[in-house]
Each structure stands twice: as C-alpha cells, then as structure tokens.
C-alpha cells in the first residue's frame with residue numbers, strides 16, 4: 019500500500035468484492051485519482067501527490083451496494099468518480115482508499131416528454147443523443163458536454179450552457195429526482211425529489227452515492243451559433259446583458275470574452291476574429307434568427323461568424339461554440355499558455371455591468387474579462403470567469419480580495435473544499451444529511467470542512483488544509499496536463 | 502345605407518366582388534361590427550351605435566386582395582375582423598364601410614420544430630390542436646384561447662397565458678413573420694420578419710391586412726393547474742413574484758386575485774375557495790410538480806386545488822384555469838355583476854410588490870387587485886387588471902389618475918385608439934408604414950389618432966373622439982352583453 023499515514027485492508031476488501039472489477043496498478047489508480055485540479059497552480063501544488071489505493075468499476079447498482087458495504091465494514095474511504103473532469107480536485111481521494119468509478123453505470127433508463135432518467139455514469143452527450151429521437155435534450159450542460167457524466171455534473175457542477183434560460187443546478191426544478199445509496203453497514207437506497215435533491219447535489223459525493231438521476235428536458239433545436247464583435251468591451255457586455263433580457267429570443271449561451279483572449283487562444287476560429295474586437299458567443303434557437311439579426315443591428319454588433327451562414331463543411335472543422343465558453347475558455351488559454359489560470363465570480367444584479375467594467379478596466383491586462391450571462395434568481399446577470407496571467411499565489415489572493423472588496427463574491431476555484439469554493443458557509447442540510455447517510459464520514463473525506471473541523475473559521479481568510487493530505491507527502495511529483 | 506354622414510357605393514362594391522360571399526342584413530352586419538367593447542361603460546356609451554355597411558367573408562387570399570382593390574377603388578373603409586373578441590372596440594368600423602371577416606382564412610399551413618405558419622383567421626386553439634401531434638403549442642395565447650383568431654391576437658392583443666415565460670407579443674421573437682396585404686389600387690403582398698413585424702403587430706389592422714402568421718412554438722406539456730391560497734394579499738403577491746423568479750420551475754400562468762373576487766365570481770371553482778383567501782392561479786409543467794410543492798411549502802401557501810389530484814372526472818367539470826385569468830377574470834365578474842369594469846396597469850420593476858400593495862390597500866374594496874405576473878424586459882414583474890366597481894366615468898378617471906400619480910402606467914381599456922390605450926404616444930414606425938401601405942387611410946379609420954389628427958395633444962388628458970362617429974349618432978341603442 020502506498021499510504022504513509024494510514025493503511026487500509028485492501029486485500030480484505032478485494033476478498034469481499036468477489037467478481038467486481040477492480041484495478042490496483044499504481045499508475046492506473048493514480049490516473050483515476052485525479053481530475054482537472056491542475057487548472058489551479060495552488061491545487062496543483064497541494065494535490066499533486068494524491069492517490070487512492072484501489073479503483074472499483076461496478077457494472078450495476080447491486081455491485082455499488084456491495085462495494086459500499088465492504089468499504090464500510092473495513093472503514094475504507096470511498097471517493098466517487100464520474101469522468102474526472104471536475105476542476106477543483108473534487109474527485110480526488112484526499113485520504114486514499116477506494117475510488118468508485120461509476121462510468122459503468124451508463125444506461126439511459128426512461129425518456130418521456132419533459133424528463134429523462136439515466137444512471138449516474140452516463141455521459142451527458144450520450145443522454146442527449148438518446149433523447150434526440152423525441153426532439154428533446156437536457157436543459158443544462160457543462161462545457162465538458164462530450165466527456166462528463168450526469169452524476170458528476172449533479173454532484174460537482176453548477177450549470178453552464180443553458181443557464182441563460184434555465185438558471186443553474188442550484189435552482190429548484192433543474193434536478194427532478196435522485197436515487198442514491200447511503201454509506202452504512204447495509205447501504206440504503208433513497209429517492210430524493212423536490213428540494214430534497216439539494217442535500218446531495220453539489221455535495222461532491224460526500225453524503226451519498228448517486229445511482230440514478232432524473233432531469234428535466236427542453237426542446238432540441240439544433241442551435242445556431244453566432245459570434246458578434248464589438249470595439250468596446252462595455253458595449254459587448256451591455257449587448258450581451260440586453261440580449262439575455264430579450265425574453266422571446268430563445269438562447270442557450272451568451273458569453274463575453276475580452277480581446278485579446280479570443281484572438282490569442284481560439285485557434286480554430288482565429289480567422290473570424292479581427293484583432294482588437296471583444297466578442298460575444300451566442301447559441302440561438304433557429305426560429306429566433308431574424309429577431310436576433312434585428313436586435314444585433316440595433317446595437318451595431320458586427321456578425322463575425324454564423325454557423326448557418328458558413329455552411330456545414332466549414333462549421334464541421336470547428337469545435338462547437340460551447341467549447342470556447344465556460345471553463346473551456348480557460349482550457350483553451352492554458353493549452354497555449356500554461357501560466358494562465360482563472361477565477362470564478364458573480365457580478366450581482368443590478369450592478370453587473372458597471373462592476374464588470376470596473377474590474378476589467380482595473381485588471382484587464384492581468385485578468386482579461388470573461389463573462390457568462392445567466393438567469394439568476396429570476397434576473398439576468400453574469401458570472402465572471404476572468405483568465406489570470408498567474409504570477410504568484412499571493413497575487414492571486416490579492417485579486418480575490420480586490421473582487422470581494424468591490425462586493426463581488428468569489429467562488430474560489432483554488433480550493434478543494436465545498437465551503438471555500440462556494441458561499442463561504444456550511445450547508446446545514448448537507449451536513450445533517452451526511453450524519454444520516456455517511457455516519458462514519460467515509461465518503462470523499464476532506465471536502466466538507468464542517469464534518470472534520472466544525473470549528474474552522476470560514477471568515478478568517480485562512481485556507482483549510484485537510485490533514486489526511488500528509489499521507490501523500492512522500493510521493494513523487496505528478497505529471498502536468500493529463501488531457 | 503345606414504350612414505348619416507357619408508354614404509358608400511355598396512351596390513358598386515357588390516358588383517365588383519362577384520362571387521365573394523357578403524352579408525348586408527343590418528342585424529347581422531351590426532353583430533359583426535361589434536366586439537367586447539361593452540366591457541367598458543365609456544366605450545359602450547361611445548360605440549353602441551357603430552355599425553358597418555356590409556360584411557365580406559373571403560375564402561382565400563385572392564378574395565381578400567379582390568375585396569381590398571374594390572374598396573380602394575370606391576374609397577370604402579375596411580375594418581378587418583378575426584373573431585371579434587377584442588375589448589376596446591378595436592374591430593368596430595367607426596366610419597362604417599366594409600367589415601372584412603377573416604374567419605374563412607383558417608388553414609394551418611406548416612408545422613416544424615419550433616415554428617407554425619397559419620392563415621390569420623385560424624382560431625388559436627385550432628392551431629394548437631394541429632400542433633399537438635408534434636408535441637408543440639403556441640408560446641402565448643390570450644385567455645380567449647378557444648374563440649380568438651391568431652391574426653386578431655397579433656393585430657389587437659398583447660400577450661397573456663405564457664407571458665410569465667416568454668414576455669409579450671411586443672417582444673422581438675414572439676412573432677416570427679407576417680404576410681400582409683396593403684390597401685392600394687393593386688394591393689401588394691409583403692413578408693415582414695425580424696423587427697419589421699412590429700410595424701403591423703398591435704396596429705389594430707390600420708396599416709395592413711394580415712394574411713398569414715408565423716409563430717414560434719414551445720413544448721406542449723399538458724399543464725398541471727394549481728390554486729394556492731393565502732390569508733394575506735401581500736404574501737400572495739410576494740409568493741407569485743418569487744415563483745415567477747424561479748427560473749427552473751416552468752410555468753405558463755401566475756395570477757393573483759384578491760378576495761373576495763374568486764369567491765364571488767368563480768362559480769364553478771367555488772367549493773375549492775374558502776372565504777377570505779387571496780388566491781394564486783398557476784399553470785405548471787408536470788415535471789416541476791415536486792419542486793413546486795417544496796417551493797409552495799416554504800411560503801406556507803395552502804394548496805386549494807390541483808388538477809392532477811382531483812382526477813379527470815372532476816377537472817372536466819371545470820373551466821380551464823386560464824379562463825379565470827387575464828381578461829376572463831373581469832368577464833366572470835361581469836357575468837355576476839354587470840356594474841363591474843376594470844383597468845389595465847403595469848407595476849414597474851423593481852417596485853411591483855410595494856406598488857401593488859399600496860394600490861390594493863387604498864382601493865381594494867372599490868378596485869380589488871388582480872395581478873398577472875409576466876416577464877417584461879428580462880425581469881419578472883406584474884400587470885394589474887384590477888376590477889372596478891363602476892360608479893361614474895369621472896370616478897374612473899380619478900382612479901386612472903391615482904395610478905399615474907404613483908408612477909403606474911395605465912393602458913386605458915376605456916379608449917378605442919391605439920395611442921390612448923397604449924403608451925400615450927404615436928408609434929412612428931406604424932404611422933410611417935401606414936403612409937406606405939394605406940395611403941388613403943381606409944384601413945380601420947379612427948383608431949390611429951396620428952393619422953387623422955397629427956396635432957392632437959396626447960399629454961393633455963383630453964379624450965380623443967373620432968369625428969366619423971357622428972354618422973352613427975341617429976341609431977338606436979345596441980343590445981348589451983353579446984356573449
């Protein structure tokens with residue numbers, strides 16, 4: 019066993035697991051123990067050595083239950099994993115133990131008008147492919163549409179493409195129901211619906227293993243992609259905001275990316291992107307095209323690209339527009355310049371435009387603006403995902419503080435805990451549910467500060483460090499970019 | 502001919518119309534010359550004697566063009582008519598002449614994902630019935646769903662059921678395109694799209710005859726109906742507003758109706774409506790039921806009725822919920838108490854709740870509150886359609902003034918002109934388009950003040966009176982309620 023601090027009875031575990039597929043090869047275990055944590059230089063430093071001891075690949079719900087029971091009996095931590103595309107180390111087993119790879123639970127179980135039920139490990143794009151015959155698709159998906167699992171999205175994501183119309187996963191109604199397994203001597207199966215789903219959604223798998231997910235569907239329209247350019251950043255942002263507020267122009271994406279980010283990093287779209295222009299990415303229902311053209315003309319926006327105008331041949335050579343947006347903006351920048359990282363902020367309504375302009379005016383060179391417009395509590399506003407030309411962790415903290423001083427909440431992507439990455443407070447319902455569903459604290463240890471350290475002062479500005487991390491201390495440095 | 506002031510060459514017209522079906526029987530012409538203008542005691546007094554001279558019933562586009570050319574040649578006014586459910590006298594031929602009944606142009610022409618094209622006279626419910634096979638329906642409909650035409654809705658309506666998700670007809674994108682005929686020696690056919698549709702939509706047919714309408718579609722979910730009760734009016738309004746702001750709970754209707762209106766006038770729902778409770782009417786996508794229940798519980802709302810809980814037998818005996826809402830609230834009140842009338846107001850965001858509470862506190866007995874929550878310029882806010890226990894026109898004007906003094910715009914439903922019923926200003930684009938499409942001013946005369954009276958001072962608070970109305974002066978009083 020590779021654990022320095024604790025060691026687990028992995029041999030005993032294997033004996034209990036019978037025919038269930040597992041993997042212990044350290045290189046492979048290590049690969050399945052990481053996600054996109056390296057997006058953050060801070061997390062890269064902290065988590066590079068993290069690895070589990072064994073990976074299990076259940077092929078059915080019954081096998082999941084058997085694994086949980088066995089781990090419970092031997093007090094072995096279990097860290098669930100969908101596709102490992104999270105980018106705060108959410109799926110990394112800080113205390114070692116078993117990585118529960120759910121990619122084998124990939125069945126789409128039921129599709130009816132307005133609703134789909136799938137197993138947690140199903141890939142998001144595969145669910146949509148199954149729904150296409152009925153003219154439907156998921157309301158929301160992360161920009162990791164083609165690689166992420168639905169269970170991982172619900173447990174670790176927040177929203178993304180579609181949030182301009184439907185808000186985020188946090189909104190009541192964007193997750194219909196969840197079927198989960200508890201971490202107990204005899205794991206129970208629970209069906210959560212209504213607001214109960216919020217006890218387990220965005221809990222990083224710390225208080226239940228999601229087995230099945232039931233999600234609302236929206237019509238699949240074959241979205242038209244548009245890129246609109248503006249000389250002035252403030253104009254681009256104001257246009258995007260106003261487009262968001264056009265209630266009858268149905269959209270799936272409205273993103274603003276300040277120059278020179280698009281020109282420097284969107285390599286395959288480069289020829290559409292004149293130097294100096296700030297751009298707005300739009301995914302649009304085809305029925306709204308004429309209305310959108312009129313609207314864009316009023317704003318003197320320059321149409322740089324339209325998927326329906328370039329023809330299918332040319333469009334096929336390009337990545338989908340959503341793979342320039344959300345966290346993919348950062349990924350594209352990182353691929354060109356590994357010294358880039360980013361932040362996640364919320365520009366609160368109704369001051370989103372003036373705040374975004376202020377920040378961009380002040381930090382635009384070091385932290386070029388990237389805005390994602392969304393519906394948030396019934397209003398249009400924008401998240402910020404500014405790129406950061408990284409110099410030091412200290413400077414990164416300064417930039418965070420600068421945002422917070424302006425009244426801009428930061429969801430710090432350089433933290434691996436629920437509390438520090440989120441609203442800087444413990445979700446009491448999630449904690450209470452963990453007491454019920456994981457009384458021994460074996461699920462994804464180290465991610466919920468309140469569990470291990472109820473007295474930790476979240477307001478004090480000190481970073482939480484999970485003690486278990488010491489166990490990985492002796493390990494070699496990890497490879498860089500796993501993509 | 503019945504005209505006192507002018508007389509038209511109706512015999513010459515008939516000779517030109519050949520085989521096109523017409524009707525001259527005065528009682529029948531009179532019936533086709535009126536709409537729901539009697540909702541307003543003011544309009545009832547002003548318009549009771551209005552009648553056209555002849556009604557034509559074209560069965561095809563070619564017949565419409567032939568009628569327009571003939572009327573143009575003889576300088577006979579043409580007032581288009583869909584189903585005559587407008588309630589400001591929009592479809593009433595103030596200057597006599599020909600009533601163009603478009604109910605024969607009722608074909609649904611094309612249904613594709615996201616979009617339907619129909620002839621202008623098609624009834625809205627019939628369009629939805631045709632779309633049902635593809636799981637689709639219109640985004641928006643007036644509460645006169647089962648009786649109104651799509652052309653009349655576009656030309657005379659503003660929104661209604663569905664506006665909580667999609668805004669109103671005024672929003673770019675809620676009308677995809679219009680095919681219209683101009684009123685010229687040789688009528689032209691134009692296809693309007695993008696913002697061009699706004700020159701003809703809500704112009705009361707004064708600047709073009711709509712032949713075909715292309716509208717966006719949304720999924721048809723078989724909406725769940727709910728009635729939620731509150732002891733406190735302010736709570737009911739705040740709940741409705743917050744429900745509107747739930748981005749992931751898909752709704753088609755959120756209406757607040759203050760006690761004792763529901764208890765007094767919603768006769769077939771009476772048994773669900775305990776005395777004293779203010780109610781919220783909701784049409785809800787079935788997929789959102791559990792989320793809606795959680796949400797309603799947080800607000801301590803009392804579920805008085807749910808269509809999915811009473812069973813199909815019981816639900817079948819009730820009118821659909823939307824026939825308690827929008828202008829149907831007033832209609833139900835009028836049926837019980839003919840002395841009731843109403844107003845139409847907008848509670849501007851972000852003060853909608855405090856303004857609605859203020860007005861209701863001040864006028865609640867005389868003008869019990871009725872709020873329709875909608876998306877308006879990207880935010881949730883509410884229209885007011887307060888019932889008015891009518892005493893005199895002078896008092897009605899006082900109530901209007903009281904609203905305006907509080908900063909609450911009134912769309913006065915006691916006026917038959919575009920300008921006075923709307924934003925108290927001339928729509929320059931509509932006027933310019935009328936110069937092109939109806940240079941002789943023969944379409945629905947008297948409805949666009951700016952055409953006949955460019956110098957009329959809209960700000961002066963004086964009511965506009967169309968001179969042509971004198972021609973009807975000698976006529977007998979009209980029958981009361983035509984329903």
Ligand SMILES: Cc1cc2nc3c(=O)[nH]c(=O)nc-3n(C[C@H](O)[C@H](O)[C@H](O)COP(=O)(O)OP(=O)(O)OC[C@H]3O[C@@H](n4cnc5c(N)ncnc54)[C@H](O)[C@@H]3O)c2cc1C
Pocket residue numbers: 053054097098099100101102103104105108109110120138139159160161162165166167168169170171172173174175176177178179221222223224226227228229344345346349462
């Ligand atoms: C380039 C890039 C772009 C991204 N864009 C977005 C975006 O637009 N929006 C967004 O929200 N996120 C985004 N992310 C983050 C991430 O891709 C998504 O949240 C994704 O949905 C996670 O799915 P996954 O299957 O990879 O989950 P994983 O990374 O495997 O897991 C995520 C979390 O969920 C837990 N988990 C996984 N499966 C289960 C289960 N069955 N039961 C309980 N817990 C479970 C894991 O333990 C972990 O804590 C992005 C990441 C990258 C790298």
Ligand SMILES: Cc1cc2nc3c(=O)[nH]c(=O)nc-3n(C[C@H](O)[C@H](O)[C@H](O)COP(=O)(O)OP(=O)(O)OC[C@H]3O[C@@H](n4cnc5c(N)ncnc54)[C@H](O)[C@@H]3O)c2cc1C
Pocket residue numbers: 536537580581582583584585586587588591592593603621622642643644645648649650651652653654655656657658659660661662704705706707709710711712827828829832945
């Ligand atoms: C009980 C009740 C409830 C209502 N609820 C609503 C509501 O929720 N929302 C709403 O917006 N309205 C509402 N209304 C008003 C009205 O019912 C609707 O606007 C309806 O859609 C009008 O359709 P119609 O076919 O009856 O039009 P009509 O009344 O026949 O005509 C309306 C106007 O459009 C013109 N017109 C008609 N057809 C054409 C055409 N083909 N080309 C050019 N002009 C044309 C007419 O000249 C007239 O000016 C309500 C009315 C009543 C009585």
